[in-house]
Amino acid sequence: MFRSFLKQINLQRRVIGALMIREIYNRFGREGLGFAWLIVEPLMFAIPVLLVWSFIRAKYEHGLLMISLAVTGYLPVLLFRHVCGTMIMFIRSNATVMYHRQVTLFDIFLARALLEIFANIMALISTITFFLILGDMRLPANLPMFYLGYFFTIWWSVSMALLVGALTERSKIVEKIWPVYSYTYMIFSGFFFLADWLPPKIRNVALYQPSLQAYEMIRAGMFGNAIKTYGDPAYTSFVLAILTILGLWAMREARKYVIIE
Amino acid sequence: MHRVLSDVSFELARGEKIAVLGRNGAGKSTLVRLLGGVELPTSGTIERTMSLSWPVGLGGAVLPQLTGNDNIRFVARIYGKPIREIRDFVEDFAQLGHFLSEPVKTYSSGMTARLNFALSLAVDFDCYLIDEILAVGDQRFQRRSHEELFEKRSDRSMILISHISEILRDYCSRALVLYRGRGKVFDNIDLALEIYNSF
Numbered sequence: 001m002f003r004s005f006l007k008q009i010n011l012q013r014r015v016i017g018a019l020m021i022r023e024i025y026n027r028f029g030r031e032g033l034g035f036a037w038l039i040v041e042p043l044m045f046a047i048p049v050l051l052v053w054s055f056i057r058a059k060y061e062h063g064l065l066m067i068s069l070a071v072t073g074y075l076p077v078l079l080f081r082h083v084c085g086t087m088i089m090f091i092r093s094n095a096t097v098m099y100h101r102q103v104t105l106f107d108i109f110l111a112r113a114l115l116e117i118f119a120n121i122m123a124l125i126s127t128i129t130f131f132l133i134l135g136d137m138r139l140p141a142n143l144p145m146f147y148l149g150y151f152f153t154i155w156w157s158v159s160m161a162l163l164v165g166a167l168t169e170r171s172k173i174v175e176k177i178w179p180v181y182s183y184t185y186m187i188f189s190g191f192f193f194l195a196d197w198l199p200p201k202i203r204n205v206a207l208y209q210p211s212l213q214a215y216e217m218i219r220a221g222m223f224g225n226a227i228k229t230y231g232d233p234a235y236t237s238f239v240l241a242i243l244t245i246l247g248l249w250a251m252r253e254a255r256k257y258v259i260i261e
Numbered sequence: 262m263h264r265v266l267s268d269v270s271f272e273l274a275r276g277e278k279i280a281v282l283g284r285n286g287a288g289k290s291t292l293v294r295l296l297g298g299v300e301l302p303t304s305g306t307i308e309r310t311m312s313l314s315w316p317v318g319l320g321g322a323v324l325p326q327l328t329g330n331d332n333i334r335f336v337a338r339i340y341g342k343p344i345r346e347i348r349d350f351v352e353d354f355a356q357l358g359h360f361l362s363e364p365v366k367t368y369s370s371g372m373t374a375r376l377n378f379a380l381s382l383a384v385d386f387d388c389y390l391i392d393e394i395l396a397v398g399d400q401r402f403q404r405r406s407h408e409e410l411f412e413k414r415s416d417r418s419m420i421l422i423s424h425i426s427e428i429l430r431d432y433c434s435r436a437l438v439l440y441r442g443r444g445k446v447f448d449n450i451d452l453a454l455e456i457y458n459s460f
Contacts, residue, residue: 011341018338026326098299099315099322100339256301 015103019111022097038115042078042123047130050074054136062197064223067136071127072218073191076153079120080189080211081182083157086112087165088178091258105255109165113158124150146221148233152214155240162247166254190215195230203230210239265291269444271437273388275311278419280429280450282457283439289422292439293318293392296420311387311418318392318422319370321377329361329368329376340384347383354405355379371397382409388418395423426454 028037050070057066087109094108131137140146167174186192190212195203206212207230216231266288273279283289294300295307297316315322323332333351337344352361355375357368365373374397381389395406410419411432423429429436429450436453437446440460447453 014341015339018335021338022324022327022331022335025331026324030328030331095299096322096324099297100336101298101309101313101315102339256303258300 011102012107015107016111016114019097019103019107020115023111023115038119039122039126042075042082042119043126045078046071046074046123046127050127050131054131054134059136062194064227065137067131068138068222069219071124071131071137072222073215075120075124075127076150076211076215076218077186077189077191078123079117079153080157080160080185082120083113083116084161084164084178084182086116087161088168088175090165091169091254095258105251109162109251113161117154117158121150140221141224141226142221144221145217149214149217149219149221149231152210152217152233152236152240155244156210156214156236159240159243159247162244162251166247166250169254169258185211194219194227196228207232210236210243264442266295266439266442266444269437269439271444271446273418273420275387276416276418277435278421278433279446280433280436280453281420281422281439282429282436282453284460287439288442288444289439292444293390293422296390314381314384314386314389316390316392317378317381317394319374319377319394319397321374321392323365323373323377323380325366325373326364328364329355329357332365332376332380333361336380336384342384347380350383351376351379354382354409356402374398375402378406382414386417388420389414390420392422393424395421395425395428430454 024035024038028034033040050067053070054067059066061069090108090112091105094105097103097108098105128137128139132139164174164178168178188206189209190206195207195212195216198206207216213231213236216229217233217236219227220229220231269288269292271279281289281292291300293316295302296313298307322336324335327335329351330348333348334344336342337347351357355372355378357372357376360368360372365376368376374394378394378397389410391410395403397403398406419432421429421433433450435446435448436450436457437444438453438457447456
């Protein structure tokens with residue numbers, strides 16, 4: 001029993017590894033930078049934007065280091081958009097791999113998501129290092145809290161990606177709406193603001209969003225006691241668990257209806 | 262909703278070879294996708310107790326964006342085989358030479374089919390799902406395919422889809438005849454071919 005379980009785990013590990021390698025070749029080819037693109041790509045999104053801000057915006061916003069606020073805002077947005085974006089109609093585009101029966105839809109999903117998460121964390125570390133050296137930023141005051149917040153960002157992105165992957169397979173409308181949502185997401189997700197800055201009425205509504213919850217924890221980790229935050233790990237876990245179950249269910253349903261040439 | 266296949270039922274014993282006959286649009290491709298596991302049946306079950314190959318055909322399981330060599334590595338990894346073993350076999354069998362380092366999407370359909378076939382033989386399944394591959398390649402390749410599939414692996418099960426009646430007659434004892442989405446198994450291959458030819 002335990003033996004076969006270990007064997008299964010080992011197989012799954014091998015399959016996901018092979019899928020990740022395939023994904024890297026697919027996306028970046030084998031010439032030039034290759035694998036390094038994985039890390040360079042999100043950096044190319046993050047560094048220029050943040051650097052420009054560091055020139056045109058005040059060094060402090062609401063008494064907080066602007067770059068610390070921007071880095072802890074922008075990288076989670078990138079993670080969310082990339083993890084979800086890469087799952088748009090991913091079942092269809094991966095049909096051929098599923099002819100290998102030990103490859104499940106879940107493996108393909110996980111391989112892609114893990115790549116994006118890995119790339120994003122590398123970009124996060126590089127960006128923070130970059131601005132630490134420039135002196136525009138400080139290290140997080142409360143690292144465990146920072147990790148917890150980032151963990152929730154990852155969970156939130158992955159559970160939404162399950163839904164995006166499943167729903168774009170079923171409906172053209174979702175596919176069209178998604179870019180709009182992912183763009184406006186920047187405004188309401190909590191990228192630019194702390195819950196504390198909102199009027200109490202709006203704050204109470206805004207805090208229903210798992211993204212803002214995660215942001216609150218990330219910011220609590222970054223700035224420590226200098227700010228008042230509203231992150232609630234219990235609520236966030238609860239909502240994300242439901243969202244994940246919904247996503248897994250939707251994915252299983254979508255699998256039945258995808259037509260593969 | 263349009264029903265493509267219904268009431269199709271058959272069992273395949275170890276070592277047995279069954280032919281699948283059907284005109285275009287009879288549901289052969291759907292059957293292949295169901296057996297191959299990329300599509301799920303709306304109702305009913307497919308029980309696999311042998312290791313069943315992917316559909317060995319023109320397209321099939323090779324990944325077009327990857328090179329031949331990367332496909333070899335990919336297959337070796339997910340089936341847990343030594344890369345070297347798979348590569349040696351594929352190099353020898355598919356005769357693709359330097360094309361192995363080119364992306365598969367640049368291959369001709371015959372070359373892709375050869376790679377696909379070679380990979381499936383290298384992995385070594387209990388049961389092969391052969392989808393119109395027996396007419397691929399030149400005479401020499403066909404002879405090799407025949408040797409690898411029907412002589413060296415004569416103990417394996419096979420589900421054979423082919424337009425070449427002689428092969429089906431030589432190797433299959435039974436046939437599943439598909440007609441307008443319905444399927445019937447005949448224990449006499451000659452009778453099955455006769456009925457198929459009368460459609």
